[in-house]
Amino acid sequence: MRPKPLSTQARKRPKQARSQETVTAILQATARVLVDTGYEKASTNRIAEVAGVSIGTLYQYFPNKAALVAALVDLHVEQMRETFTGLLRDLGEAPLPRAVGVMIHAIVASHQVEPELHRVVIQQLPSVGGRERVEAFQAFCQAVVETWLSMNARRVRPRNHRLAAFVLVHSVDAIVHAAVLEGATFLKDEALEAEVAELVLRYLSPE
Amino acid sequence: MRPKPLSTQARKRPKQARSQETVTAILQATARVLVDTGYEKASTNRIAEVAGVSIGTLYQYFPNKAALVAALVDLHVEQMRETFTGLLRDLGEAPLPRAVGVMIHAIVASHQVEPELHRVVIQQLPSVGGRERVEAFQAFCQAVVETWLSMNARRVRPRNHRLAAFVLVHSVDAIVHAAVLEGATFLKDEALEAEVAELVLRYLSPE
Amino acid sequence: MRPKPLSTQARKRPKQARSQETVTAILQATARVLVDTGYEKASTNRIAEVAGVSIGTLYQYFPNKAALVAALVDLHVEQMRETFTGLLRDLGEAPLPRAVGVMIHAIVASHQVEPELHRVVIQQLPSVGGRERVEAFQAFCQAVVETWLSMNARRVRPRNHRLAAFVLVHSVDAIVHAAVLEGATFLKDEALEAEVAELVLRYLSPE
Amino acid sequence: MRPKPLSTQARKRPKQARSQETVTAILQATARVLVDTGYEKASTNRIAEVAGVSIGTLYQYFPNKAALVAALVDLHVEQMRETFTGLLRDLGEAPLPRAVGVMIHAIVASHQVEPELHRVVIQQLPSVGGRERVEAFQAFCQAVVETWLSMNARRVRPRNHRLAAFVLVHSVDAIVHAAVLEGATFLKDEALEAEVAELVLRYLSPE
DNA sequence: AATGAATGAGAGTTCATTCAT
DNA sequence: TATGAATGAACTCTCATTCAT
Known part of the structure; x- marks a missing residue:
């Protein structure tokens, strides 16, 4: 057998x-x-x-x-990842504010790929086969951010890059999530995106 | 049927x-x-x-x-709310850093009431009867924070208090969530709590 | 769990x-x-x-x-066992031909308890839960016969009682089975039962 | 449907x-x-x-x-039949003990053609297409034995040759079956084959 | 107030079989 | 002659819920 x-x-x-x-x-x-x-x-x-x-x-x-559901989630996460990384090219030497703006926008954009499906995936899927796949995407984002912090170590305040990446990715992610789930009244105007940028920039700024 | x-x-x-x-x-x-x-x-x-x-x-x-599940969630949320508000008494005129520290600690503490149950409630419950009750607690937290911001308007930078409350509560909440779910290696030492305080204080500081 | x-x-x-x-x-x-x-x-x-x-x-x-099927088979086997042992009381000191006749009759009778169900149980049941229960009954019969042979060792020819019991029980069983399954033309008159007695008696007779 | x-x-x-x-x-x-x-x-x-x-x-x-299954069973039964008849040539005038020994051996040998497949065929096959084909082989064996009894009528005790064939074939068959299924500890040494010969010879012997 | 036997719609899944390519 | 994608009836089994006792 x-x-x-x-x-x-x-x-x-x-x-x-x-x-x-x-x-x-x-x-x-x-x-x-x-x-x-x-x-x-x-x-x-x-x-x-x-x-x-x-x-x-x-x-x-x-x-x-x-x-079946796992395959669908894989597809969805893959699309998010592509959107995310696609927006991150040529970030290397950008000045801090621009870099932060781009990254935040990448996260926002990646959450707007089929947002209704995303809602279901995030909110309703049982652990097995669903959630961990999404968490893998978050881990990936964290890794990207941590790498970027290390590459820009002289220009940013936090010394523990892993901790900083943890804090940043979860913050931004949660805010974007919540905004998407609330029906996105906040998201449409760019007030929210700017406010998040403020949050992050102040967190990163030396001084 | x-x-x-x-x-x-x-x-x-x-x-x-x-x-x-x-x-x-x-x-x-x-x-x-x-x-x-x-x-x-x-x-x-x-x-x-x-x-x-x-x-x-x-x-x-x-x-x-x-x-049945709704009643359980109600109970749980009520306990979180009690823990949260219990820690917030006499916050009125405390200096900014202390006030922020207290609030963050209140959120952390309220998430540590029966954390395993909390995990199930957050991760697995279907919309009906479960999630919206938790969201109600978040809305309550936001209201508290928004009120506090208004009461301390002169000492904080953000002008749109609703937006700021939204940003802050979701940030802190998400970081705490994630830390709880990850098995809390971060949570035990106070590095994380301090880092979150940094994030919030810098966000709130005038200039 | x-x-x-x-x-x-x-x-x-x-x-x-x-x-x-x-x-x-x-x-x-x-x-x-x-x-x-x-x-x-x-x-x-x-x-x-x-x-x-x-x-x-x-x-x-x-x-x-x-x-479900196992429970049914258990019931059936239990009834066969009762019928079988019920007919075997007071066999102790009976003369050889009578003892053999009684035992053969007991086997025949135990196979005539709900013969249609017996047919299905024997012929169609998948290994799991069905067959081994019936085989347990056969093992039980063998044990009874072996014991009887040992208790009558002086009066019977075979020295290897286990082997003899194996040979006898399977022989008689198979003949009875076959007769039952064939629609019992043989069984009605007592020719068959007599013939089987002949087979067994000759096998057991000293010289 | x-x-x-x-x-x-x-x-x-x-x-x-x-x-x-x-x-x-x-x-x-x-x-x-x-x-x-x-x-x-x-x-x-x-x-x-x-x-x-x-x-x-x-x-x-x-x-x-x-x-499909029927074709497989046909093949298997055909091989058993060939093995069986192959070992029975020149049996005509052999003395009784030798003739019996040969026949028993033929039955044993025919059961040892692919014994694992045989087990499945015997134990698991549903009536349709499986079992009756095996029964046909048994009927064939009975016919052979009955014929042989008739041809040796003067040398054997039983007068009802059909009944005797029925008794003998089923006995031997069952014992061999059981031995094969039990994992053949009995079969390996020739004790069993000898014991079966004893059973049959005593049954056939005049007086 | 408490029991627990009974319900039955509907779930996930299998597998013998067909037929367009 | 060979392929294998497609079919769907039928299967075993679960579980939220009811109601007579």
Whole structure:
């Protein structure tokens, strides 16, 4: 007997074009159902129905519900990461205020990729297969910030870069989260983004 | 399907001592099962069993699962609120650094009331009956901070007190959350608390 | 979290009279469905339906299908055992031919307790939970015969009593089985029983 | 439900060499999967995979699962039959003890052709397509024995040859079965075979 | 006030089988 | 002749909830 496939791994890599479309359809349906009905009420049968495939087809590609959701979260996190890193190119020698502005904007932007899906992912997903993937993204952001702090050590006040990265990423993240979840009245004008910049700059400034 | 009861309110207010004990036992069992097995696997039958009470008895006091969880969350939030406000007495005329230190400590302390339960409440609870109650506590904190800012308007830099309260509460909250969830290596020494104080003080300082 | 109940153990011991009836009804329904449709097509839903209880009730008493069938087999084997031992009292000092006749008759009789159910149990049950229980009965019969041989060592030819018991019990058992399964044309007249007695007596006779 | 195909017959007789190999691969895979995972867990998809063939190809040669298993059982029974008859040549005028010894050995040997597969076939196969084929082999053995009894009528005691064949074949068969299934500790030394010969000879001996 | 047996919709998942390519 | 994506009925089992006692 073969070992049971690890619960959150995809079942097979589709080879034909048709299957690729099917997988895409299933993941899109998963996102939609998750957003519409929440995780609790999102059943695999419903997802298959929305995807326009039979339940059997769904299970050909995903061994269980957790794996299905995990795949979707992976996709989402990957998109956030791309958006984030894409906005961070050429940051090296920018002056402090500009650098901070860019980084904050990158975080904000990465949270605005499919914000409704993001809300569900953050708020409702059970630990297994969901949350840790998002936390991995946060860890990645922290690493980026910590690296940047080290590279600009002479220009910033904090000496413990890891601690500073921890403080900064969580602060900014939380504020952005909250703003996104509140329906974004704050986010639309740039007051919030500026205020966050103020927070960060003052925290980093030598003196 | 039978029509779903909509209420999240408790069914009856027990007046006799014995009933009160029963309710307490049920809520404690709910907390334990929630912590032990997570929300997904916490069934009402299991909770009744752990409480040493029949399932029928449980439903005499709580009309449905949501109400049960809601009552537990209410209790928890109430304890957080008490801890929080308890630490905030006589803050009126304290100098800025001390006032900030006290407030930060109050937030930290309120998060350390039954931290395991807190983790479950924050991470796993479905919207209904759980999250909005926690958010209500955050809103309360924000109101407190906003009030304090207004009362100390001359001594602090930000002019938009609502925005500042939003920024501060979410920042501090998120950092504390994260620290609690990470197993609290940071929290034990006071480095983190000091760093957060730095963040807030610099944000508030005029010029 | 409690350890998962071993797969073939019953779930709870019913305390009220009503539940005892329910359990009986479920087991009877299991027997009927097993006989009517065979093991493969016997679904738990069908069994519950025939028993006149809901599927949930069935699962209150039996944690899974295997446990349900196992309980039924236990009951059946117990009845066979009672029939068998009931016919064996006062065998002690009977002359050889009479003793052999009685034992053979006991085996035949024990196979005629609900022969249709017996057929299903023997022919169709998957290893888990079914077969080994029947094999335990065979082992029991072997032990009885071996004991009897030892107690009558002077009167019988074979010296290796364990081997002799093995040979005898399997022979008689198989012949009876086959006769039962073939629709019992042989069994009705006593020719077969006499012939088996011949086989055994000749095997046991000293010289 | 689509109408279920009723046939147990193979779909087409492969004529080309390649097809023949494919069929062989499928049947070998069936045997392996049956032995490894048991009948319950043996799925046609799994068999096709093990055979290194697509599920579609499997269904080109076998109209359904029953036919597939039936073909395998046919093969197995055919091999048993060949082994059996192969050892029975030139039995005609052999003295009684030798003849009996040869026949018993033939039965034992025929049960040792792929004993693991035999176990599965005997223990696990559902009636349809499996069991009756094995019973056909038993009937064949009975016919052989009955014929031999008739041809040696003067030398043997029993007058009802059909009944005697029934008794003998089932006895020997059962003992051999049981020995094979028990892991064959008895079978290895020849004590068992000798004891069975004793049983049979005494049963057949005139007076 | 307390019990616990009973309910049953609906969940996740499997697998024999088909058919367009 | 071979492929493998797609199908969907049917399965086992859970759990929030009710109600007669």
